[in-house]
Amino acid sequence: VKAAGLDLGGTNVKVCLLDYGEAPRVVERRSAETHAERGPEAVMDVLAGLAADAIAAAGAVQAVGLGAPGPLDLERGRSLWMPNLPGWNNVPIVAEMEARLGRRVALINDSRALTLAELELGAGRGCRDLVCFALGTGVGGGVVVNGQLLLGLNGTAGELGHQTIDPEGRRCGCGNRGCLEQEASGPAIARAGGRATAEAVLEAARSGDERALAAFERAGAKLGIAIANAVLTVGPDRVVVGGGVAAAGELLLRPAREELVRRDRVQPVERVEVVAATLGSYAGAIGAALWAASRIRT
Amino acid sequence: VKAAGLDLGGTNVKVCLLDYGEAPRVVERRSAETHAERGPEAVMDVLAGLAADAIAAAGAVQAVGLGAPGPLDLERGRSLWMPNLPGWNNVPIVAEMEARLGRRVALINDSRALTLAELELGAGRGCRDLVCFALGTGVGGGVVVNGQLLLGLNGTAGELGHQTIDPEGRRCGCGNRGCLEQEASGPAIARAGGRATAEAVLEAARSGDERALAAFERAGAKLGIAIANAVLTVGPDRVVVGGGVAAAGELLLRPAREELVRRDRVQPVERVEVVAATLGSYAGAIGAALWAASRIRT
Numbered sequence: 001v002k003a004a005g006l007d008l009g010g011t012n013v014k015v016c017l018l019d020y021g022e023a024p025r026v027v028e029r030r031s032a033e034t035h036a037e038r039g040p041e042a043v044m045d046v047l048a049g050l051a052a053d054a055i056a057a058a059g060a061v062q063a064v065g066l067g068a069p070g071p072l073d074l075e076r077g078r079s080l081w082m083p084n085l086p087g088w089n090n091v092p093i094v095a096e097m098e099a100r101l102g103r104r105v106a107l108i109n110d111s112r113a114l115t116l117a118e119l120e121l122g123a124g125r126g127c128r129d130l131v132c133f134a135l136g137t138g139v140g141g142g143v144v145v146n147g148q149l150l151l152g153l154n155g156t157a158g159e160l161g162h163q164t165i166d167p168e169g170r171r172c173g174c175g176n177r178g179c180l181e182q183e184a185s186g187p188a189i190a191r192a193g194g195r196a197t198a199e200a201v202l203e204a205a206r207s208g209d210e211r212a213l214a215a216f217e218r219a220g221a222k223l224g225i226a227i228a229n230a231v232l233t234v235g236p237d238r239v240v241v242g243g244g245v246a247a248a249g250e251l252l253l254r255p256a257r258e259e260l261v262r263r264d265r266v267q268p269v270e271r272v273e274v275v276a277a278t279l280g281s282y283a284g285a286i287g288a289a290l291w292a293a294s295r296i297r298t
Numbered sequence: 299v300k301a302a303g304l305d306l307g308g309t310n311v312k313v314c315l316l317d318y319g320e321a322p323r324v325v326e327r328r329s330a331e332t333h334a335e336r337g338p339e340a341v342m343d344v345l346a347g348l349a350a351d352a353i354a355a356a357g358a359v360q361a362v363g364l365g366a367p368g369p370l371d372l373e374r375g376r377s378l379w380m381p382n383l384p385g386w387n388n389v390p391i392v393a394e395m396e397a398r399l400g401r402r403v404a405l406i407n408d409s410r411a412l413t414l415a416e417l418e419l420g421a422g423r424g425c426r427d428l429v430c431f432a433l434g435t436g437v438g439g440g441v442v443v444n445g446q447l448l449l450g451l452n453g454t455a456g457e458l459g460h461q462t463i464d465p466e467g468r469r470c471g472c473g474n475r476g477c478l479e480q481e482a483s484g485p486a487i488a489r490a491g492g493r494a495t496a497e498a499v500l501e502a503a504r505s506g507d508e509r510a511l512a513a514f515e516r517a518g519a520k521l522g523i524a525i526a527n528a529v530l531t532v533g534p535d536r537v538v539v540g541g542g543v544a545a546a547g548e549l550l551l552r553p554a555r556e557e558l559v560r561r562d563r564v565q566p567v568e569r570v571e572v573v574a575a576t577l578g579s580y581a582g583a584i585g586a587a588l589w590a591a592s593r594i595r596t
Contacts, residue, residue: 071564129450143531145443152427152533156565159530164523164561166465175563225462232457233441233531235450263462265472266369267454 002027003063003296005289006051006097007110007282010036010069010084010137013047015054016282017061018289024121029282030054036085043085044093048100055101065106065292066097067113067284069138074155077107083173084137106292110134112158113287114277115142116149118240120290122279129236132277133160133223135245135252138173139181143234149291161185165225183222186245189215202248216251223252224259231264231272242277249276300325301361301594303587304349304395305408305580308334308367308382308435311345313352314580315359316587322419327580328352334383341383342391346398353399363404363590364395365411365582367436372453375405381471382435404590408432410456411585412575413440414447416538418588420577427534430575431458431521433543433550436471437479441532447589459483463523481520484543487513500546514549521550522557529562529570540575547574 001021007014017028032050034043055061070082077094097105108116115132118124124132130144139161143150150157161181162174169178182188186198193201193215204212227239241253257274279286299319305312315326330348332341353359368380375392395403406414413430416422422430428442437459441448448455459479460472467476480486484496491499491513502510525537539551555572577584 129448129455145448146446148444150427150443150532153529153535153565153569154533157427157531157533159533159564162562162564163527163530164463167463167523176561225465229461229527230531231451232461233455233528234448235452235455235457237451263474264460265474266457266460267451271451 002058002061003065003289003293004051004055004061005113005285005287005292006047006064006066007113007284007288008043008047008066008068009034009110009284013043013050014282014285015051016285016289017054017058018286018293020290020293024290026282026286028054028058029285034085039087040091044096044100048097052101063106063289063292063296064101064103065108065113065288065290066093067108067110067288068093069110069140072107072109072155074107106295108288108291109140109155110284111140112142112149112155113291114242114283115144115158115287116290117279117283117287118242118277119144119149121286122283123240123275123277124238127237129234130238130240131160131227131230131234131236132158132240132242133226134243135184135186135223135241136243137186139185143230145234160226160230163226163229165222165229180222180226184219184245189219189245192218198245202251205248205251213251216248217255220252220255221259224256225263227256227274228260228263231260231267231269235267236272238273238275240275240277242279242283244281246276300356300359301363301587301591302349302353302359303411303583303585303590304345304362304364305411305583305586306341306345306364306366307332307408307582311341311348312580312583313349314583314587315352315356316584316591318588318591322588324580324584326352326356327583332383337385338389342394342398346395350399361404361587361590361594362399362401363406363411363586363588364391365406365408365586366391367408367438370405370407370453372405372449404593406586406589407438407453408582409438410440410447410453411589412540412581413442413456413585414588415577415581415585416540416575417442417447419584420581421538421573421575422536425535427532428536428538429458429525429528429532429534430456430538430540431524433482433484433521433539433541435484437483439528441528443532458524458528461524461527463520463527478520478524482517482543487517487543490516496543500549503546503549511549514546515553518550518553519557522554523561525554525572526558526561529558529565529567533565534570536571536573538573538575540577540581542579544574
């Protein structure tokens with residue numbers, strides 16, 4: 001019994017096939033360049049083509065899920081806008097993809113998809129309550145309560161990247177000031193580390209570059225404030241940090257843990273594990289497949 | 299079928315009896331001065347005496363709940379410390395009250411009790427997901443997900459008063475800096491308004507005193523930041539603001555709503571109602587009774 005998971009990213013689109021029985025496992029992974037500059041129609045053609053090929057090769061696929069970034073209107077199956085993909089204002093993404101694939105598509109925010117994947121197959125396994133941060137070009141998140149992904153207000157629960165962690169901080173793309181995203185996203189770390197990308201800052205940090213090390217120290221501490229606020233609200237067993245930036249591992253997580261303990265003095269935070277995600281760059285696609293599978297089963 | 303709810307407050311102890319059938323209703327309310335300076339043993343004697351009288355008068359009471367402030371160890375039935383009551387470090391409050399009353403006592407944090415009461419009988423009725431703030435001498439809170447009170451890490455989910463809303467802000471009693479409690483508690487409003495109590499500031503504000511009005515404007519805006527962060531995390535239908543400070547009503551809630559809209563640009567926050575609690579000063583006792591009743595039923 002298989003589900004397909006599609007992940008619409010600013011740089012790459014990805015598809016995975018998930019065999020979900022007692023123990024779900026990923027049986028296929030494919031990716032292609034997004035070419036976001038070509039606009040939504042062309043991007044959806046690429047993603048649908050990739051998915052259709054994988055599905056055809058797999059035989060029976062029961063459910064298809066799509067993870068997409070940015071504010072979504074889950075009720076109407078639309079993207080409202082996408083921070084890193086031009087032209088996606090108010091696109092009826094579910095109807096468009098269903099027309100291309102000839103089957104039902106279950107939509108979910110990409111960070112919530114990552115959360116679901118880490119919960120069921122990754123670093124969040126066995127957790128009852130879980131908070132997940134996804135640090136990439138933007139910063140997203142997800143919350144799990146009683147073993148269930150929390151959707152909230154039209155699927156927007158877990159928008160942890162837009163928590164205010166400094167009321168007078170940098171202006172964010174969303175319109176607010178001092179969002180976590182302005183301190184702990186890839187571009188924020190690149191800026192603080194004085195390099196073109198967060199990957200380059202990470203490489204420099206591993207060679208002992210002081211400015212690069214300080215950039216992760218600072219981003220980790222800011223992340224720690226956001227973790228503390230989320231932990232105070234939800235009281236989870238574990239906090240999972242995923243997305244490309246999480247490749248920095250302890251360079252980011254150690255200062256985050258230290259800040260959590262410094263900030264949150266009213267909970268037994270020593271019990272809350274703060275760990276890196278384990279599923280890597282296909283986490284969003286895997287989560288989208290799990291989401292689609294759960295929609296069918298319920 | 300009745301449950302008794304006990305509320306241990308710094309100024310008053312309260313007891314209510316709740317007749318819980320299809321539609322629970324409060325059938326009795328009693329209160330007495332806490333005399334916190336006399337220490338835990340004396341305070342528990344007063345509270346147990348008040349409860350025993352009410353229970354004896356009521357006839358059959360099936361469940362007894364106790365709401366208490368401060369960090370609690372719910373698993374072991376202990377208070378860890380209480381911010382506004384001296385001498386309550388590591389008191390086995392459940393065992394002590396059970397010995398005095400000769401019956402089982404279900405312990406819950408007082409702000410979580412208020413949340414439960416507002417959910418079932420007050421301003422949160424009909425909500426699936428709810429966030430509640432309790433603004434008094436301290437600031438507490440509670441979170442409801444899928445119609446259920448969220449407990450989290452040993453019952454500490456919902457500690458919204460200790461969210462960091464300004465990383466370089468005032469030192470808090472908990473050891474952190476910039477907690478919401480330092481901006482929106484009764485003492486914080488008294489300080490900002492230049493009066494002895496928040497009640498006096500409220501009176502002055504109603505007479506048009508500019509400093510008093512500014513104190514509520516500021517506290518409301520800070521509350522709005524904390525509301526935004528909690529709404530981003532949980533995505534609730536409604537936010538309920540209770541506790542003594544909520545008597546300020548729109549003086550506090552209007553700036554809070556304005557700040558929520560200014561801060562949270564990635565969710566349909568226009569759908570999130572921010573309203574005052576409706577149950578008044580017995581909300582904690584009512585919630586403790588509901589909590590005890592729910593423990594028996596499950």
